Every structure is written in C-alpha cells, then in structure tokens.
Amino acid sequence: MKTPLFAMEKEDFERKCIVCGRKAEIEEFCSRCYIKQNPIIKSFPDIAIKACPSCGRFLLEGKWIEAGPSALISQLLAKKARTDSKYCRVSFTGELNLPEHSPAPGTSAIGEIHARVSASSVESKHLAFSEEYSLPASVYYELCNDCKLQNSKYFEATIQIRRAEHETADGASAFEQIVSRIRKEAEHLSAKGLHISKEEKSPNGIDLMLTLNSYAIQIARRVASEFGAGLKINERLFSQTKSGERLYRMTALISAPNFLPGSVVAVNAGKGREELFTVIESGKVMQLEALIDGKRVSMQKYKMERCGSLPRTTAQIVRTVPYIEVLNPENFQPAVPENASNKKLSEKAMNSKDGKTQIVIYEEKIYLA
Structure with missing residues (x-):
C-alpha cells in the first residue's frame, strides 16, 4: 500500500546539499560547501605599506595617519579587496608579521598578513561566514613630512x-x-x-x-x-x-615671573608703601591675599613684573596665649608677628604639631606666612 503524502517523514522533504549531502541552508548547498563554491574574496591586490621609522605613522591614501598595524591592515583590506556581491556586512581583521629587522629610511621588509574576513549572505542574512587568508606584504620605510621637518x-x-x-x-x-x-x-x-x-x-x-x-x-x-x-x-x-x-x-x-602660586611678594601699594601678599593664582589678572589681614585682591600682572618672592624660613613658636609669639631666627629674640591678628595664619601656626611655623622677614619685621 502506498504511503500517503502527508504521512511521509519531515526529513524526506528537506533539501540536501548537492555536494556533501548535509542539510541545504542556502541555495542547494550547506553553509560549508556554499563558501567553498563562493569565496567571500575574489581577489587581493599586492599589499605594500609605507611606514615612518621615526614616529611609526603609516601612509594611507596620501595621508600619514596614526594607527596600530592591525587597524591599518583592516583598513587596507577593506579598501582594496574585491568581494563577491553575494555577501554583505563584510569586515576584516588582520595581523602583520615581519621578520626581525631594523627600520630606517630607505629600507624595506617583506612579511606576511594573517587576515580573517567575516560576512553575511545577501540571500540569508542570518547566516554568518568567515574565511582566513595568508597574504604576502611589503613594508617600505620613509620619513613622514613632519619628521622630515623635525630632522631638517x-x-x-x-x-x-x-x-x-x-x-x-x-x-x-x-x-x-x-x-x-x-x-x-x-x-x-x-x-x-x-x-x-x-x-x-x-x-x-x-x-x-x-x-x-x-x-x-x-x-x-x-x-x-x-x-x-x-x-x-x-x-x-x-x-x-x-x-x-x-x-x-x-x-x-x-x-618668567619671579614667583609662583604660594609665593609671598612685596607689592608697591602707592605713596611709597609696600604690602606683602601671598600669590593665590597666576594669570592675566593675579589673585592675591594680603598677609596682614587675609583680604583677597586682584591685580594686573604688569604691576607685578618686578616683584620677586620673599624667602620663607622656619621659626620656633614660643607662646600662643594671649597672642602668638615666635623666636626671631636672626637674633634669637621673641617677637610678635606683624600679622598676628590674621586669624587664618595664626590658627595654622597654633595647630602646628612640631611647635614651628613658616615666617617671612621683610624690612626687619616678621610676618606669619
């Protein structure tokens, strides 16, 4: 008795690869046989690379670019390889292997590129294909324009x-x-x-x-x-x-200025007077802090062109109550700093762990700094 058509096994209707007999996935081929019959790459051109031995840049389409060898190879293959129109979403990765050599202007080296190409079929985009190739490559060394200028x-x-x-x-x-x-x-x-x-x-x-x-x-x-x-x-x-x-x-x-942020400088305040300031911030407009009372002021930098930083020195603190008093390192006599009323600097000195503080001596007067 003849088996009804609807009773036949499902696999009896599955298309088979005409080459190996496996399940056909695209046209009349399985994916393995399809790519053998239809390689992704039709042809590769000769790969010749120009590199600068000084800075390591590569010449690509008339421009010297900064790129790693792998990134460069991927770009070269993508631009120069002829691909079969049956494929889409083609991408390349590659690795350049060269023998040991000493790069120098006018020299060259011959090596090999290990390339891998991945793609999808236009007919069945869900199918992914890949191939690997070994290609000869030549690297020629010459100085890029920038290095020529630098060396000249x-x-x-x-x-x-x-x-x-x-x-x-x-x-x-x-x-x-x-x-x-x-x-x-x-x-x-x-x-x-x-x-x-x-x-x-x-x-x-x-x-x-x-x-x-x-x-x-x-x-x-x-x-x-x-x-x-x-x-x-x-x-x-x-x-x-x-x-x-x-x-x-x-x-x-x-x-160059004769000071830095953090320096103490004496600035002409007019009428023959000079005031001491700490430089807080440099720029076209200088930000200063008065040593005597801690007030912030702004000053055009040209007014400070002749200013120089005053040397700091360390002094021993001999008393903190009712006011701070330090030992003058020049004559070893106790002295009250001129800016002892500067709360910020006084507290900084009083909180010193070693009983010492930074001072500036200017015109025989002592200032906390």
Whole structure:
C-alpha cells in the first residue's frame, strides 16, 4: 500500500546539499560547501605599506595617519579587496608579521598578513561566514613630512624664555616649569606637525625653535597667561612662496615671573608703601591675599613684573596665649608677628604639631606666612 503524502517523514522533504549531502541552508548547498563554491574574496591586490621609522605613522591614501598595524591592515583590506556581491556586512581583521629587522629610511621588509574576513549572505542574512587568508606584504620605510621637518631643523617660530632678574628660588622653579610645559604642549601637538626642531641656550634662558607659527604662538600665549609671565610677540619676513605669499617667522619672548602660586611678594601699594601678599593664582589678572589681614585682591600682572618672592624660613613658636609669639631666627629674640591678628595664619601656626611655623622677614619685621 502506498504511503500517503502527508504521512511521509519531515526529513524526506528537506533539501540536501548537492555536494556533501548535509542539510541545504542556502541555495542547494550547506553553509560549508556554499563558501567553498563562493569565496567571500575574489581577489587581493599586492599589499605594500609605507611606514615612518621615526614616529611609526603609516601612509594611507596620501595621508600619514596614526594607527596600530592591525587597524591599518583592516583598513587596507577593506579598501582594496574585491568581494563577491553575494555577501554583505563584510569586515576584516588582520595581523602583520615581519621578520626581525631594523627600520630606517630607505629600507624595506617583506612579511606576511594573517587576515580573517567575516560576512553575511545577501540571500540569508542570518547566516554568518568567515574565511582566513595568508597574504604576502611589503613594508617600505620613509620619513613622514613632519619628521622630515623635525630632522631638517626647519622652524617657523621661536619661543624665547628668559629668567627673571635677581632670580629667586621660586623664580627659578617658574622658569623650569614654563620650559617643561612648552615641551609637553609641543609633544601633544606632534601629530599636527608641531615639533621643537632646535634648542639654544642663552646666558639667561633658552630659545625653542618650533616648526609651525600658529601653534607655537598659541602655546606661548597660553603658557604665559597661566604663569602670569610677561609676553612680547613680533614677526619677521623670511621667505616668499612662488605665488607671492609672504612667510613670516614669529618670535615670542616669555619673561618668567619671579614667583609662583604660594609665593609671598612685596607689592608697591602707592605713596611709597609696600604690602606683602601671598600669590593665590597666576594669570592675566593675579589673585592675591594680603598677609596682614587675609583680604583677597586682584591685580594686573604688569604691576607685578618686578616683584620677586620673599624667602620663607622656619621659626620656633614660643607662646600662643594671649597672642602668638615666635623666636626671631636672626637674633634669637621673641617677637610678635606683624600679622598676628590674621586669624587664618595664626590658627595654622597654633595647630602646628612640631611647635614651628613658616615666617617671612621683610624690612626687619616678621610676618606669619
């Protein structure tokens, strides 16, 4: 008796792969046989990579970019590999393996790329496919444009940093911090072509030659403002392009202040009087705190160009009641500080764990600091 059609087993109706006999998943193939019959990649071009041996950047489509080798390989494969139109959502990962070598301008190395490609079928997007390839690759080394400029000693701008006259310890620290900050700022912008191509020491400071005018002047303005330093900028014509455009070299002169935030300075208060202040914050407008009574004041930085920090010293506290009294370290006599009524500084001294406090001696008078 013939078996009714509806009684036949389900598997009798399942399509089979015409190659291996497994269940057909797409067209007349299982997924394994489908990708063998229809590789995701039709062809790979020759892979030639240009790299800068100095900074490690790579040349991609005419631009030097910062990217790890794996990220670069993925981009190259995605741009250059020819894929079968039967696939979508194609993505690449790759790893570049090179033999041991010493990268230098004009040299090259031949290695291998281990690539993996993943994709989905256009017909059945739920099916995921992947393939792995081993491809030859060549790496050619040459200096990028920025490193050529850096190594050529070319420069467009000079930042001159000068020490303060009659430099104090805080002034020396301010000078070193300014130089260090400029170097860090230039390093941070190296990807944009800014480099310190040359350094020259002078009797009272240092000159830093930088490759780009615009960024160099921005740095000079920012650092001078941050430290409350003096700044003068001038320009000098040094070349002209074929189209007639004039090229200028900029010079920024930064005069380091003779103090830092936390320094005690004597400021001319008018009528021949000088008052002592603690520098709270540097900038175009300086924030100060009067040593005598703790009041906050603002002052334009140009009024403090000749100010220098006063040296602090440690004094022994000999009495705290009814008022604070310290031992003058110069003559070893007890003395009441001129600003003993400054509640903030008096409490700081009284809470000292070792019975000592910081003072400033100015015009033979003692001040808590």
